[in-house]
Amino acid sequence: MAHPNSEHTEAVFFFSGDQVAREMLYTEFEAILDGFVPVPDYAGQTAKAAYLTINPQLQISALVFFVIAFDGRGMVDNRWNLPLQQLVEQASRGPDLGAGPIRLVCFSQCPVAWQQQYLWDPQMEPGRNSFVLLRKSVARNRLGLVKYEPEPEETKDEESIAPREAQKLRKALHEHYSQEMRDRLARMLKEQRLRITTLNNRHARRIDGLNQEHQQRLQAYRDKVRQLQEQNGELSQRLETLKENFDAQVQKIEGMREYFSHKLKAAHADENLQLQTLQENYEMELEARVQNATAELEERLGMREMELFYRHQQENNFKEEIARLRQENQSLLEQGGGQLLDRLDRAGLSFVAFHPGVGQLTVPASEMAAYLDDPETFAARAAGVVPALYKEWLAHSREPVCTAKNDQGHVCGKALAQVARPADFHPGESDRCAAHQVVVGQRLAQ
Secondary structure, X not given: OOOOOOOOEEEEEEEEOOEEEEXXXXXXXHHXXXXXXXXXXXXXXXXXXXXXXXOOOOOEEEEEEEEEEEOOOOOEOOOOOOOHHHHHHOOEEEXXXXXXXXXXXXXXXXXXXXXXXXXXXXXXXXXXXXXXXXXXXXXXXXXXXXXXXXXXXXXXXXXXXXXXXXHHHHHHHHHHHHHHHHHHHHHHHHHHHHHHHHHHHXXXXXXXXXXXXXXXXXXXXXXXXXXXXXXXXXXXXXXXXXXXXXXXXXXXXXXXXXXXXXXXXXXXXXXXXXXXXXXXXXXXXXXXXXXXHHHHHHHXXXXXXXXXXXXXXXXXXXXXXXXXXXXXXXXXXXXXXXHHHHHHHHOXXXXXXXXXXXXXXXXXXXXXXXXXXXXXXXXXXXHOOOHHHHHHHHHHHHOOEOOOEOOOOOEOOOEOOOOOOHHHOOOOOOOOOHHHHHHHHHHHHO
16 A cells, blocks of 8 residues: 555554564554454454554554454454554654654553553563564565655765865764764663563562462462361360260260179179089980980981891892793793794704804704893804803994093094904903003003
8 A cells, every 4th residue: 555755554463472463554453443344363352452653664653552352253342442543642752663763652651541451561572572573574564565765865075065164064963963862862761761661560560460369369378277267166166075975985884894893793603503504404405415316317227127128028029020930931932832843843944043243043942942031142152252242242343443431531432443253352452442552551561
């Protein structure tokens, strides 16, 4: 935005901490004040800002450091009303930022006392100086202002000036520079006074804050002391009550101790008599229990003997019955079946039975009854082995596997070569695999 040489440009810079966060012309700031443009970045916050007037050479000529509050939508608080331009007109002198002493309004240098609450003091420490920061920001010219350079003044050749005029010029220059040095010294003193005032105000606010915090802590400590005193009083009263209860309990216990001591002495005299009575009662009760248990055991023993007698008698009866039945069976075979078998034998017929390990076995008619009673025993006798061995061989011939059991009790079950003849079968060897035969051999050796 371009301005004539005689006009200044108004701008507003917003701060974030110790840095300039946003720059705008005063017309844009007026749009924010009128509620046309929100600032979401500062919604619900109080922002620090500075109002500047900038000359055509992009140098600061006036500064107002103020604070402004925004609502939750980023709009300016309606209660904010700070006449920035009027404050500049009434402002005092400040530091020189390149165009001579500026007009400065801040918290420590405010022409209107009741407006001081809307102002703030700039930082003046090295590296954080707000004036230097604003001067550099204006020099960067992010607002796009047009800079006008002043035309150089014509200088006269000192040799062409007459000696009297030269002396007058020297005197004027001396007075001019002396006045300029005095003005610069005054500005420096004023700037230092402003710095001191700013620091004093900052320290005063900090002291006020510390005093307020001290008062709050002191009040908290007082409340705590009062609370502890109340608790102490309650505890003292409770302790007094407990002491009274304790004394009463001690007296009660003492009375009970005397009562039981007297009762114990009285009972001690009857102790021996009571013990003797209890012992006699216990012996009598024990003897009665032993007699009852003995009678019950004798009764059970008699019943067991009667059961054994009846069982032996039944066994004898069964044995006699079996012998009688065998005789009847033999007589029937001799009377009925025997005649038939004799007729078949005289007719040239023979009885043949097949048994594993024996093959075809001819059964004479005279031995038919014995064969029918126990065929396996008859076959074992024909094979030339005992009946028990023949039965083991039959089990082996049906399933020729290793019948040894491991440590867990499981059968080995390994397939073996079948032994064809019962006479060649050896239990513990023919029905064992090679591994378990070795084990059996080791056990037999032991």
